[in-house]
Amino acid sequence: MSAPVDPAFLALPMREAAAAALQAATDAGASHADVRVERLRHQDLTMRNSRLEHLSDSTTIGLAVRVVHDGTWGFASGPDVSVAEAVRLAGAAVEVARTSRPLNVEPVELADEPVYDDVTWVSAYDLDPFDVDPADKTALFAEWSEALLASDDVDHVDVSLLQALDGKFYADTAGTTTTQQRVRVQPRLTATRVDPGGGFETMRTNAMPAGRGWEYLTGSTFDWAGELARMPELLAEKAKASSVEPGRYDLVVDPTNLWLTIHESIGHATELDRALGYEAAYAGTSFATLDQLGTLRYGSPVMQVTGDRTVPHGLATIGWDDEGVQTQEWDIVRDGVLVGYQLDRRMARQNAAALGVSRSNGCAFADSPGHVPVQRMANVNLQPAAADPSTEDLIGRVERGIYVVGDKSWSIDMQRYNFQFTGQRFYEIKDGRLVGQLRDVAYQATTTQFWGSMEAVGGPQTYLLGGAFNCGKAQPGQIAAVSHGCPSALFRGVSILNTAREGGR
């Protein structure tokens, strides 16, 4: 049973404001209008060596009106929710559309979507983190920090906890009205070991951000006790590990690392707005262009990728998107071939024939009431193998290689070809067994070569939902949270760099 929608959000006069804005927009000649009322709560906590550094707690409320007028978008937003403000914003949005009209040569049309009459959706969580006393939060993290600091191999411990509670109300001129609420948390501890002779090394917990409540910190979803107990020894081993010899290695990539490679090289590359060039001046485009749908060999035949906005605890999971489209799960890569994109209603209509679709798959999102919805990433997931091989099984198939655990540094080019990633831990594999950590490791590859070199994926027993709070896109800049489920996977012959040598050390 889901939690109730926050009464403080429901107390806003959203229905009256929405009705007034939709009427005013229609009266001003808009062919489509939609209204969002949002109440976003954020609480961020950082600690340094078990002492609170900051705890900030903010509530942002806003009203946004978007119109299509004479085939052109118009958007206006402000922080006050009232009938008068709604009417003003509707007028302002129409005015923005009018002044923009001379620059627009592509009339806006939206793919059809059934009407959803006053539906409500709340994400799956047990305990709203905003109902937990902040003193209890700092006490828990102080205890964990102290335990780490008790080790001679840990000199500093940094804590970061991000928490969010989103309230989203949406109404449009077609008659859809949705009320939704999502909760998410991202807890992290980083231990630093400073070498008295100079230099330092860090290690971060591998608990993935999740669409969960405070129970993520206190329950059994993640093994906090085990993770924290292992960290000092792992950090000491990492600091003393051999520096990697650059060259080509087979890689077994743990899902704690692979999710981010999926995010950058598959998630962003299969956003249709990028493939069509709408992000060419900022986030970038994609090598996976629309003319290659159904033919592009993205990776090896074991590669099965889905877009998904429905998986429980997924950071991009929701009931309806910011265009009133009911969320779905669909194929993006099937047997290694590109078969689908992430869409919004305008792109679905404009490219219906090429895509073979009649409706959007529900990927339009705005990160706040002050921003216009743009196509944002679903939970893009790599499917596990039914035969259920373990991570150890994959490692057992490697003669000379590296096992990569945990995400750290990431970078990929504007067309999603060339990427470079580091990690929290790299283990040398010799003759099918782990023989200790390596340091200064980065892997570098080109997207289709990398996924083409994927020989095997692990089974459901290795599957994990990774993710991030901070995926950036669009101008003005927007931030979105997104998850990526994946198993461990085996890649052959990947280029490994030594980062110390790259840096001239």
Next chain:
Amino acid sequence: MSAPELAGGEGAVERCLALSRADGCLVVVRESSSANLRWAGNTLTTNGVVKGRSVSVISVVGEAVGVRSASVLDDLESLVRASEQAARDAAPAEDFSPLVDGQAQPDFSTPAEQTSPSVFAGLATDLGGAFRAARTDGVQLYGYASHDVTTTWLGSSTGLRRRHSQPTGYVELTGKSSGGSSWVGQHTRDWSDLSVPVLDAEVRRRLGWGARQCSLPAGRYETLLPPSAVADLMAYAYWTAAGRDAAEGRTVFSRAGGGTRVGEHLGPSGLRMWSDPADPALATTPFVVTTASSAMSSVFDNGLPLPATDWVSDGALSALVQTRSTAAATGSAVTPYVSNLSLDGAGTATTDEMVASTERGLLLTCLWYIREVDPQTLLLTGLTRDGVYLVEDGTVVGAVNNFRWNESPIGLLGRLSEVGRSTACLPREWSDDFTWARMPTLRVPDFNMSSVSQAS
């Protein structure tokens, strides 16, 4: 729910301070007014006109602090009480310092300044012309224009009343054609200094350089890094310059064996890196405003005047970012973070002149997707973007492929072979958060292009 009568930053500050029962109280009110236009493939894509507001109440009880922020003005008492409760529940703050004393600034009661889509009137007309010409010439234009005016009021229980109005505008123009991809960007306060035809002409000039294209392999190349690229690299170094982190041995600015590298030469003599909120071309908030303490800032420092600060002086590291608390702990001067950055090496050569004096090398346009790889050396990775040009015998002879690079901005400073003339510039990657920079073009004899990127 509409804004009550005390609307306005001054009213909100005074009301919160009057409600406060804490030992000390700071109130930060921000009101923003912004407009934006975005285009792709020679047509408009999105746009908007947006107002925003935040009220942050920072309560001090004993040596503990509590911070609560909201966007509405209709229940300030709840906000003040929640902030006080947070302070009462918190342990003493590590960065506790007495609140800054001060007086009321004369313009404190001035209402928030506004912008509107009308600031784009001239730009939109010129863009329409550029789009028409681009369609004729087989060029696709992409880009973004943004104008934001944020007014900040800061009041304290110690009598401080400060206000700052910050206009921030910028435009970016990307062109794509058979000559590849090119980019220009410029920041502006009021749009009077910005010309679409001038920007468009530079985009076209660079696309012209791409008429001849060739491939080069990875390797170390003599490279001219233009101001935008230098700004993105140096901004990252600046964000890593917390004095406390360095003193703790965990940044590139830490000295082996303890202490920091302040005093150590990082670059050629004559090189200066500094921040100055009063810089007329790069004016930013002249006092500390922060609602969250970190290694780089302390809420207790709110209202502290921000002087010009040299971070690198005559080639040597001369200061790291210090709050009053970290300065006291490390015996350093108080040198808070300022939101602009300048680099100058007394060079006089323009980028074109540096091209003319190049025998063989690469001229970059800008950098992208910059991320930290190794904090010990501040090794960063990233891509070249929107134009890498091969220079031979003083002339651009064609465009080459993009590269992934791995380089440290601090390492680079020690290997410079030429520093050009500094000019105001827009950091391509960080322009959202860090708009105000002045940088020279730098010549690096051996820039590390780690691998080829197929991106175009």
